[in-house]
Amino acid sequence: MKRILLTVGSIVLLSGCGIGENSDQSEKKNETVQEENQNSTEKQQNQTEQNHKPQEEKKGEANEDKLTLEAAYFNKIAEVDGKKVIQNPENILVLVNKEYGLPDGYAPADLVRPNVAFSFGDQDIEKSYMRKEAAMALEKMFTEAANHNLQLYAVSGYRSYERQVEVFNNEVQNVGREQAVQVVAVPGNSEHQTGLSMDISSASANSALSEQFGETPEGKWLVENAHKFGFILRYPKGKEAITGYQYESWHFRYVGVESASGIYENGLTLEEYFHVVEKI
Template sequence: MNKQLLAISGLMVLLSGCSQLNMVKESIPFFSSEENQGVPLNAEEKVESKDNSINESTNDQAAENIQQNELVLASEFFNQVKEVNGKNIIQNPTNVLALVNKQYNLPSSYSPLDLVRPDVSFSFGDEKLEKSYLRQEASDALEKMFNKAAQQDIHLVAVSGYRSYDRQAVLFDAEVNKVGKKKAVQVVAIPGSSEHQSGLAIDISSHSANLILTEEFGKTVEGKWLAKHAHKYGYILRYPKGKETITGYQYEPWHFRYVGVEAAKVIYKNKWTLEEYLNIVEKI
């Protein structure tokens, strides 16, 4: 009789611990692939539409992290959107955490007012080209990051920063004329959907990668250093490997996005994408 009571008591204890957290949205919208800066895609590299729900175990862990850290974010840091001609146009484009992709577009007239040329090494030298500019905050952070890397004998080279809507339109139209629209959208972003227009994105390479934008950059000493340290300066690796079904973009070890140090550290620690971060943090 005593053994039966013990067994029943043990079972009740086990059942009492079976509650689960359900704090995280279980799906992340899937977006089409971003431009590849002229690097052609092979058929097997094209992003295929898959089930875009986040793994349940990942959700539980993320929920636990939120419970521990009480992650909250002011509503002003989320996209404020207005539908125009069937497109979701971001109404607060100066937002440092603006989510720019194929689902959320920047206004065609938007150009940051605080663009400056960071004092770093560029692949095209000292020419003051459009792509040599970034927003002031992102530029200051980039200079600090490049300087710190140099102190550790890591020599980074900036390749492409700000790109206007009109410049993106020229690149997109040229690709359409060359390969047709169906293939063009796989390698070049539709005008308005490129992060480069925000003035917060920068493509980075190195002499060890021949100053080109290639997946091989991720295997270089410079690429590895960036992946490990960029968050300390407010930058995140925007399109990481293994997250293609969440970002909708292929792995781009050269493409870094400024989001601010606080957000970058949280994203790096949890191995999130910007999409995941904005879907998980609590809006206040």
């Protein structure tokens, strides 16, 4: 039997945004990672599916899957002007958050427009793009949803550094900097700049990006099935202190099937995932 306990306390500090640093999460600081039985790193998809339980039931429980990940998938960070800047931004598992940012002006080289339904129709605009691998996975996911009579809409994918500057400055003008940083990512710190994220909604939610989407059949199906296509719900409810963001029922991030499954089966966030995987 393998046991992995989460070092949640140290993750809370990662967000560095002031949200939740006084929350009860920090009391878990002294929990340590324990590994027993170093064999059997392999997981079987159907076995892990059977093991899945709702997140509420898993809190405090030891996980049974041993998660491993090649060191190349970890962020490589350099300190630039006091900011932590990611040096391997094309890493498919790149961890972008309020602490770790992308290089100024970084744009992925392989952006394509996935062949899916968009909330804004056929317009060929920046936010319809994703990196190729993510776009192909998104197409498969939307097709499978349609097979279940669920009509998903892609709403917002890639966002350039320059566009994020505009969005952020607009928000600062409207509500001031202090409030703006709570809801809009600082340029360089938006996951949308990776080309690996897509905001998704549905006709039943009027294509809105709101918590209500999470209550629709489409939103519920995505939460339970996105990992099969390599996507995770990036900002889950109850993990705000760890991700640094409010619950976003619509924001899905591509990380590949293996990592998405490990994250889903163990009720983790991407931040927590990097604390429990073992480098190989």
